[in-house]
Amino acid sequence: MTPSVTLSIDSPDATLANAGGKGVNLVKMARAGLPVPPGFIVATDAYRQFVAANDLQPFIVIALADTNSDDPVALETASAAIRGRFAAAPLPPDLSTAILDAYRALTTDDRSPVTDHLPVAVRSSATAEDLPDMSFAGQQDTFLNVVGDAALLKAVRDCWSSLWTARAIAYRARNGIDQASVALAVVVQAMVESEASGVLFTANPLTGRRGETVIDATLGLGEALVSGQVEPDQYVVDSVAGRIVERRLGAKALAIRGQAGGGTVTVENDAAGVQALPDGAILELARLGKRVERDLYDGAPQDIEWAWAGGRLYLLQARAITSLYPLPAGLAARPLHVLFSVNHMQGMLDPFTPLGQDFLIEAFLAIGRLAGKDFTAASQRDVLIAGGRIYADITPGLRHDLARRLVVRIPGVIEPGSEQALFSVLDDPDLQPDRSGLSPAALRTLARLASIVGRRAVLAMRDPVSQRDAVVRELDLFIANATRRAAATTTLAQRLALWQTLYDEFAFGLALKLLPLLVAGMMSFYQLRRLARRELGSDLLTLEIARGLPHNVTTEMDLTLWTVAQVIRDDPASAARFGAEDAAALAEDFRAGRLPLPAQVALTAFMDRYGMRGLAEIDLGRPRWREDPAHVIGVLQSYLGIDDPQQAPDVVFRRGARVAEAAIEELVQAMPSAAEAGLARLFASRMRALAGMRETPKFTIVRMMGVVRAMLLRSGEDLVVAGVLARPTTSSSFIWRSWRRWPRPGLMGSKFQPARSETGQSEKLETCQCVRLERTG
Amino acid sequence: MREVGADRLKPRHRDTGQWRALVAERRQVYGREKLRRQIPRLMLSDGRAFYEGLGAQVDSEGAINGSPVSPGVVEGMVRVVLDPRNAQLALGEILVCPGTDPSWTPLFLAAGGLVMEVGGLMTHGSVVAREYGIPAVVGVNEATTRLKTGQRVRVDGTRGRIVVLPSTGSGSAVVMG
Known part of the structure; x- marks a missing residue:
């Protein structure tokens, strides 16, 4: 008999795989000297031997084949069939001997009362980990006060059988846990x-x-x-x-x-x-x-x-x-801190990949530099990670009586749900404002930045079109420059340095030009709402004025994609391919340049402009459309299915713009005086010219992320060639931070240039050896 | 040649295993966290967490409340979407989702109405909903679990209310205002 069939309750060899969750936790406690009743664990290997000896596996596979996990009757039938087999199957003799030996050893254990038949508790110990938001606990059986050899063996077998209750099968199906490979350990402890x-x-x-x-x-x-x-x-x-x-x-x-x-x-x-x-x-x-x-x-x-x-x-x-929900690591309970979800502000509830977390924290450090604060990723405690989501510590703002007035207003503008959460803690005695939260120096810096933004906002109100167009040109130039410089990098160290530089160029230069346009646009919007509420008793009309806003990059993207759909529709060869093939196959063809020419050209142009976007794009670790075009192609296919001309995005957009013009006239007519009518018209025109820019800062950041990501992916490919990473795209999302935080000259420098690099003979040689080593063993 | 290479690269090769182990561990943590659906909007350092958005309770008329961000009233079938990449929306269905970013925008073309768990007046989804004239209510607490695909609802984007209607079997949307 192999020793792995049973494990002692303080066995150093216990793992989640052989002792199950309950078993491994008990072993941890026993080994730490905590008071755990004496006992042993029937390891998962015993379950597997039992299943193998009785040839149960093929039966399980057949019973579960074609069983729909949403059909409770089918689940019960499959469960009853499997459990019936378990109940009838005998334990192989060497297995029962091993279990009974451990039972007898327990009886003579001097920590437990000596009796002929020690009463024990027999509990299932599953190998599947509990998942967040849901618990698998208690879904398998427990038998108490089990006395005697026969009763013990029966209890162990009944525990094994409880792996196949309808509920357990359904749980695994729902959570994508492989039914064929599950196994169960059993914990036996003195009662x-x-x-x-x-x-x-x-x-x-x-x-x-x-x-x-x-x-x-x-x-x-x-x-x-x-x-x-x-x-x-x-x-x-x-x-x-x-x-x-x-x-x-x-x-x-x-x-x-x-x-x-x-x-x-x-x-x-x-x-x-x-x-x-x-x-x-x-x-x-x-x-x-x-x-x-x-x-x-x-x-x-x-x-x-x-x-x-x-x-x-x-x-x-x-x-x-x-x-x-987990708290950020190393956060002391006192003094009380308030952490505010950045994810909710971004409308993204998924966790950030490690790379995505780093990108935002580094961006925050750049903003800190802008405000004259000099801290590092390790020293800053203002942006914290919990459960992979990003939280901002807003305590300093709440504790300062002037800043508090501003801070409590921000969430309401962006996410009223968050405002409600904030209001529920404002009265806490530990969060009352004094002047302690912000230093005079920090306030002076903020005041200086506010005055820059304010002055430029006034300029934008005076001459919105030329101010706006100048900033847009500068943004395009910034991205073009960044792309050119990124292409010239060859080592990881150069790439990380450029990433850093781009932040500062954006934060110190462009953000301070972009922000005033938004301030002017949003201020105009809120003035219109105020006028509408006062004269009409409701601000509904202002929502109409916000329809069909020009200069919104997201709308422009959508209209561009619609244009691509039109090109495909108008070309019979393209239309036929998009009608017949699935999105994944078309994506493959697009990457290989095998689409019909009009579709290939139009989609390439779209990707050049918007290919750095994608699902959860604010997370640098998530793939972009140009890496996986299937999503965009699926959208194009759904566009091709729209035959109602009234539903076409360009028509909808133009209709929205007309509605907005009419709403402006209505609001202007409702004003009591000519002066106020003029004011309403002014605010409306400023809002129409500038509020669409609301999506531009994020788009610019996403474009910058596109440059950074493309650059890192090249290093990722180098590292795949060198055998360090398995895949360049996803692996690198999970690993760059380590190199970033603890730079390692060996990996940062030129050694990991791929063989095709022209940087030097010795490096080439080393890389070749590296690759060969990886391939041969 | 291989022996020489292996000799020189020994320490680095061990590192390689460590990097891969690190990647595997982080990927596992990420995968586990991705399953979590309820995320606190606000936390205190003593561990208290605040999850609720707007309208955690139904009001006296049985309506779920949220923030009205795009005016109009629409009735339609709920379609809960967690990932836009493989979602097909029938014309007029009510898109119910955690939140949106620009990669979701194309779905709005077919949607009759929009309900999101997060967001406000100037959030991406709200802006696009107004653009397309789709009634929208956002910031609705646990909307993707309280509303179920196939349910018939009335979304009032003017007053910020969602009412679950008795099922009638008809899937088409009726815009009333």
């Missing part, structure tokens, strides 16, 4: 005949407060509580001060207790007035919980099952509280 037991949360699961430990406790075994049959006691402990801050006694009307000879019995209790766990044990338990969280899980909040018997506490299970 703790607990006087009290329950669940401990090392953070308050309702509010998220990390400084509070919440303990649910009931009498007898914890299963009554886990299965929701009793109303438990609840104790809240301030784990920083080590003090019980709340005690709520539950009815605890039922208790599950072990029965002599095996099994459990449910008894009725009249225990509403009894505190299930004494104060001393509550505090000790809270300390144990924090120890588990801090020492074993890097401070990630845990949900721990515990038992109390004979004056001793036992930990039965620990797992992460997956429903709690």
